[in-house]
Amino acid sequence: MPRRRPTIKFRTSFANTIYDVMTARGWKETDSDTDWDFHWAEREWVYEVFDTMHLEPHQRLNHFRNGRELCRKDLLVKNLKRMKRGLQRDGQVDQAKAYDFMPLSFVLPREYAMFVEEFKRSGGVWIMKPIGSAQGRGIFLFSRLSEISEWRTDPYRHLNKDDKDPPRAEPEAYIVQRYIENPYLVGGKKFDMRLYVLVTSFSPLVAYMYRGGFARFSHTRYSSDPADIANNFVHLTNVAIQKTAENYDARSGGKKDLRSVKLLLAAEHGMAAVDRVFLAIERVVVRSLIAVQHVMIADKHCFELYGYDVLIDDELKPWLIEVNASPSLSANTKEDYQLKCDMLHDCLDIVDVEGRLRGDERSVGGFDLVYDGGVVEPDPQDCPWSTRLGTKVERENDGGD
Incomplete structure (x- = not known):
C-alpha cells in the first residue's frame, strides 16, 4: 500500500489561476511566514526577505534569488553580449552567430x-x-x-x-x-508568442518547455507608415494595451493558441519549414538560459516559471523580445484559464513536492525536457519532429490517446 502523503501547506499572495490550481490539488493555504511547504511568492518578497530566511530541505520557492539577470531587460542584454564575446574570443564563430536573436x-x-x-x-x-x-x-x-x-x-x-x-x-x-519592421503577419496583424519555460536547476541547468502557449495579436492592422509610429494598437501586442482599444474583442482576448498558429504557418510554408522555426525558437530559449547559467545563484529550494516573448519576422527568423519572471497568470477568457491551469498543474507535477515522480521523466503533462546538462531531443520513435513545441497536449479527459 503506497505511503499516504501529508497535506501540502502553501503560501501565496496571488488570487488567480495558481491559487485555484493549488487548492484543486488539495493543498491547504497558510499565512505563516515560515511553516509552509510551497511558496508561490512575488519577486519583491524574494529580493527583500529570502536572504534573511533559513529554508528546510523540503521547502520550495518559485523564484531564484537573482532572477533579474535573465528578466531585467538591460541585464539580459548584458549577459547575451558577454556570452557572444566569449564565444568569439574562443574562436567559436558559428556559436557566436547563433546569439544574434535579440535586436x-x-x-x-x-x-x-x-x-x-x-x-x-x-x-x-x-x-x-x-x-x-x-x-x-x-x-x-x-x-x-x-x-x-x-x-x-x-x-x-x-x-x-x-x-x-x-x-x-x-x-x-x-x-x-x-x-523589427518586418514582423510576420497573420490577417495583416502583428503578433508575438508567449511561451512557458520551467527551470528546476541552474547548476546543472535543467529546463522544460511547455508545448502550449498563445499568440498575442495587435488590434489594428500593421503599418510601417511613419504616420502610425505612435499608434500602440499597431505596434505593441501587450494585452494591457490592446484591451483599451475601441471594439476590442473580449471573447478572444486578442489571443490565439500556439497550436493554431503553428498550423496556420504550416499551411503557408509546409510543416518541415515550420518545424525548423519552432526548433530555432527552442534553441533561443536554451541559449538564453546558458548565457545566465553561471551568474545565477543556485539554490536547491528554487525553481522558476518564465514567460518568454518571441516574435518571428517575415523571413521566419525568431527574435527574443523579453523574458518575464512573473508571467501573468490571470485569465481573460475561458480558454486562457484552462491553458494556464493545465500548464500550472504540470509545472507543480514537475516540482513534485508530493513526491510522485521517478526522477527520469522526459515529459510531464505538456512540459518536455529540453536541457539537462546538454540539449535533450525528442525520441524519434515518439515524435517525428525536432521539437514538440506547438503540438497538442494530450490529456486523459480530452479523448486523446
Whole structure:
C-alpha cells in the first residue's frame, strides 16, 4: 500500500489561476511566514526577505534569488553580449552567430553616445522600453533623435497619464532596440508568442518547455507608415494595451493558441519549414538560459516559471523580445484559464513536492525536457519532429490517446 502523503501547506499572495490550481490539488493555504511547504511568492518578497530566511530541505520557492539577470531587460542584454564575446574570443564563430536573436540594443542613458553613433550611421525605427516595467508601460517608438532629447528632459513624457510615480531628477534607465519592421503577419496583424519555460536547476541547468502557449495579436492592422509610429494598437501586442482599444474583442482576448498558429504557418510554408522555426525558437530559449547559467545563484529550494516573448519576422527568423519572471497568470477568457491551469498543474507535477515522480521523466503533462546538462531531443520513435513545441497536449479527459 503506497505511503499516504501529508497535506501540502502553501503560501501565496496571488488570487488567480495558481491559487485555484493549488487548492484543486488539495493543498491547504497558510499565512505563516515560515511553516509552509510551497511558496508561490512575488519577486519583491524574494529580493527583500529570502536572504534573511533559513529554508528546510523540503521547502520550495518559485523564484531564484537573482532572477533579474535573465528578466531585467538591460541585464539580459548584458549577459547575451558577454556570452557572444566569449564565444568569439574562443574562436567559436558559428556559436557566436547563433546569439544574434535579440535586436541591436543599448542601455540609456549609460550608452547614449554609442547609440547616437549607431543611429546616425543607420537610422531607422527604434523602440524604447523602461528596463524594469511590464505590460507595455512607458514603451514608445521613434525615428528622430529629437524625440530622445525630449525624453531626456522629460522622462515621464511617454508614460500612461494615470501613473502616480513622482518625477525623477534623472531619466529612468531605458533599453533602446532596433525595431523589427518586418514582423510576420497573420490577417495583416502583428503578433508575438508567449511561451512557458520551467527551470528546476541552474547548476546543472535543467529546463522544460511547455508545448502550449498563445499568440498575442495587435488590434489594428500593421503599418510601417511613419504616420502610425505612435499608434500602440499597431505596434505593441501587450494585452494591457490592446484591451483599451475601441471594439476590442473580449471573447478572444486578442489571443490565439500556439497550436493554431503553428498550423496556420504550416499551411503557408509546409510543416518541415515550420518545424525548423519552432526548433530555432527552442534553441533561443536554451541559449538564453546558458548565457545566465553561471551568474545565477543556485539554490536547491528554487525553481522558476518564465514567460518568454518571441516574435518571428517575415523571413521566419525568431527574435527574443523579453523574458518575464512573473508571467501573468490571470485569465481573460475561458480558454486562457484552462491553458494556464493545465500548464500550472504540470509545472507543480514537475516540482513534485508530493513526491510522485521517478526522477527520469522526459515529459510531464505538456512540459518536455529540453536541457539537462546538454540539449535533450525528442525520441524519434515518439515524435517525428525536432521539437514538440506547438503540438497538442494530450490529456486523459480530452479523448486523446
